[in-house]
Amino acid sequence: MISFVSAKGSPGVTTTVMAVASRWPRTAIATDLDPQGGDILAGVGGGNVPAAHGVVDLVVDARRTDLLSAMHHHVTRPAAHSPLVLAGFGAPGQATGIAWEPVTRQFTDLPGADVLADCGRFVVGHPVVAALRNSDLAVVVLGSSLRSVRATARTLPLIRKELGLPSQRHTPRPSERLVLVVTAPGRPYDLSEIARACEADVVGSLPGDPGAAQVWIDGGQPGRGFRRSALQRSALDLVFELAERATALRSADGPVIAPRHDGVIS
Numbered sequence: 001m002i003s004f005v006s007a008k009g010s011p012g013v014t015t016t017v018m019a020v021a022s023r024w025p026r027t028a029i030a031t032d033l034d035p036q037g038g039d040i041l042a043g044v045g046g047g048n049v050p051a052a053h054g055v056v057d058l059v060v061d062a063r064r065t066d067l068l069s070a071m072h073h074h075v076t077r078p079a080a081h082s083p084l085v086l087a088g089f090g091a092p093g094q095a096t097g098i099a100w101e102p103v104t105r106q107f108t109d110l111p112g113a114d115v116l117a118d119c120g121r122f123v124v125g126h127p128v129v130a131a132l133r134n135s136d137l138a139v140v141v142l143g144s145s146l147r148s149v150r151a152t153a154r155t156l157p158l159i160r161k162e163l164g165l166p167s168q169r170h171t172p173r174p175s176e177r178l179v180l181v182v183t184a185p186g187r188p189y190d191l192s193e194i195a196r197a198c199e200a201d202v203v204g205s206l207p208g209d210p211g212a213a214q215v216w217i218d219g220g221q222p223g224r225g226f227r228r229s230a231l232q233r234s235a236l237d238l239v240f241e242l243a244e245r246a247t248a249l250r251s252a253d254g255p256v257i258a259p260r261h262d263g264v265i266s
Contacts, residue, residue, distance in 0.1 A: 001108040001115040002246055003033075003135040004181075005122045007155035011143040012183040014040055016206060017118040018216035019235035021083035025243065027113040029075055031055065031086040034120030035095040035128045038088015039217075045078035046219025054087035059098050067106045071113075081215070081222045084113070100130035108134050122155055129162050137246040138163060138178050140200070144189045152180070153198045176201065177249060181238065184208035203245060204238040206231060 006013050018040065021028040032038035033055065041049055053074035061070035075084050089095050107115040117131050122140075132138045140159065142152040156178070157167040163177055180198060182205040185191055195202045212231035214220035226232060 001104065001110075001117060001131070001135045002137045002139060002242060003117040003119050003131045004139045004141055005119040005132065005159070006141050006152075007122055007148075008151035009121075009143075009148065011141050011148055012206065012213070013120065013141045014043060014118050015213045015216050015231075016139075016141050016181060016183065016235075016238075017116050018044060018083065019206065019212075019231055020239055020242065021116045022081070023232065023236045023239045024083070024114060024116070025239065027084065029071075029084045029086055029110075029113050029115050031107070031115050031117045032088025033095070033117045033128050033131055034088055035123060035126055036092050036120055037090065037094075038118075040085055040118060041076075041078055041087040043217040043219065044082045044085065044215075048219075049076065049078040054090065056089060056094055056098070058086065059103055062103075062106075067103070068110065071110070081226070088118075095126070095128050098127065100127045101134070104131045104134040107131070108136065122159060124158055132159065132162055133164075136177070136249050137242065139181055139203075139242070140178070141181050141183060142194070142198075143183050144185045144187045144194060146189075149189055149194055149197050156198055156200060179203045179242075179245065181205065203241040204234070206234050206238065 004013050004017050017030050021030040030040060032040040038054065053076065058070045058074040061073060075086050077084050119128055119131055140152060142148045160167055160178060165178060178200060180200050180202045182191055182194055182202055184207060185205045191202045191205060207230045209229055209231035212226060212229035215222050215226060
């Protein structure tokens, strides 16, 4: 499992998760764990797909059967161009009543598919933070503005604490579980400046591409050139970086990336 989170505002976590999941080398499930209420399904489905099955329903059903069987019932593909999606919470507050430690541990070891979790904005002490702790890789998404970089630099020590990492990182650590992805770099800060300010590895970036982004967050329809858009091309580059990092962090008997095959979830 790879979890994506932001420190403040809306720097494009959902767009990042959906774009990356759409280019992932095997079955990926874009899982909406935003504690403020999920909108992945509404964004990619344009409101045309009812949120009849979501993460809360999944957890309830998993108590009666098992997580894998429940996944078959609750994961959906809301549009032909979309990756598989597990819809989020219907309202803020629903996330607090779930035992996230065992659930997210099972997400990490789901056979036949990889979970890419949209965790929304980081909230200290919120139960959903268990997703970060149990992820193979935690990705903080930020913009390149002063406000976004400063908020991220201030929040990273808290996220590091949740992950059991030192509060500050003084030397590069290619094996570290916490990395950054920058959206719309150069406005005004470039990737190297952001890495220095945040004392964290920047593994890649996604361009500001509103036309392509609306396919993932506003129900837009992909045109003929969508896969060749700046967003989708950059997402493919980012996939290789994330997959390589996540695979290196997994034990030899539990790789994140495997040769493409028909997964247990379709």
